[in-house]
């Protein structure tokens with residue numbers, strides 16, 4: 001009965017993403033800050049993908065996964081930031097319903113893929129440290145391919161299921177999303193359908209696509225830590241730890257972000273602060289991941305230096321030809 005009443009109302013076709021409010025000076029500042037973040041994230045991640053694909057030294061499982069992770073984060077940043085930059089610049093904060101759903105789908109798809117990819121990477125590190133003699137045989141190109149494919153497929157499934165169920169909901173206004181992109185919680189606040197079932201579904205999806213990979217990651221790290229502790233020499237321990245430290249930092253950052261953004265619901269007084277925080281965390285993680293890998297890793301640092309040198313020599317030889 002009530003259901004038909006809702007259907008009779010005109011459902012809304014546009015959402016307004018409130019973002020950070022409407023202060024003009026702030027918009028320009030935010031535009032510049034997020035533009036720099038966007039450029040840095042894209043260039044670093046694309047550089048990693050190019051290095052991993054082009055450089056023979058990086059044709060190992062760990063770097064294949066890293067390449068996939070960087071590829072994923074390029075897409076992830078691009079689903080959120082360009083639209084945000086546009087709205088800072090033009091002041092137009094409306095997003096059509098279809099745009100919102102697309103953004104939601106991409107976000108869920110990429111976030112779930114990242115959970116499983118991080119789990120695959122920790123399994124890879126676990127084998128490298130706990131079973132060094134069998135590592136090459138166990139982590140062959142087939143298992144690499146399988147683990148990456150499985151990550152992308154589970155992300156795809158998670159995205160499809162949650163988006164299709166989101167499409168079943170009716171939005172009859174208000175249409176102002178108090179967030180900077182179309183995310184689950186802010187959209188749930190706006191629907192006039194019964195969200196009981198949706199909540200159950202969302203919890204189930206969260207369990208399958210975030211909690212399970214998280215537990216797998218933790219299990220891998222428990223094995224890694226036990227193995228490292230059983231190494232008698234300090235140098236041996238340090239060496240073993242250094243092969244997984246970058247990944248451990250990336251994992252901690254990723255799940256730390258999820259916890260901060262989703263587990264602590266914003267209290268009213270701290271709402272704006274928490275919005276800024278969650279925004280920074282969501283867009284900063286993809287920016288710092290390649291940095292962590294390149295700073296803590298001699299091979300990556302060296303390859304980047306070489307690539308840069310090659311590029312500069314190439315450029316200057318072009319200038320040389322031009323001049324002489």
Ligand SMILES: *[C@@H]1O[C@H](CO)[C@@H](O)[C@H](O)[C@H]1NC(C)=O
Pocket residue numbers: 049052053063064065066067068071144145148
């Ligand atoms: C992603 O992983 C697959 C399978 O391991 C690999 O073939 C591919 O090159 C990787 N992609 C990148 C960009 O590293």
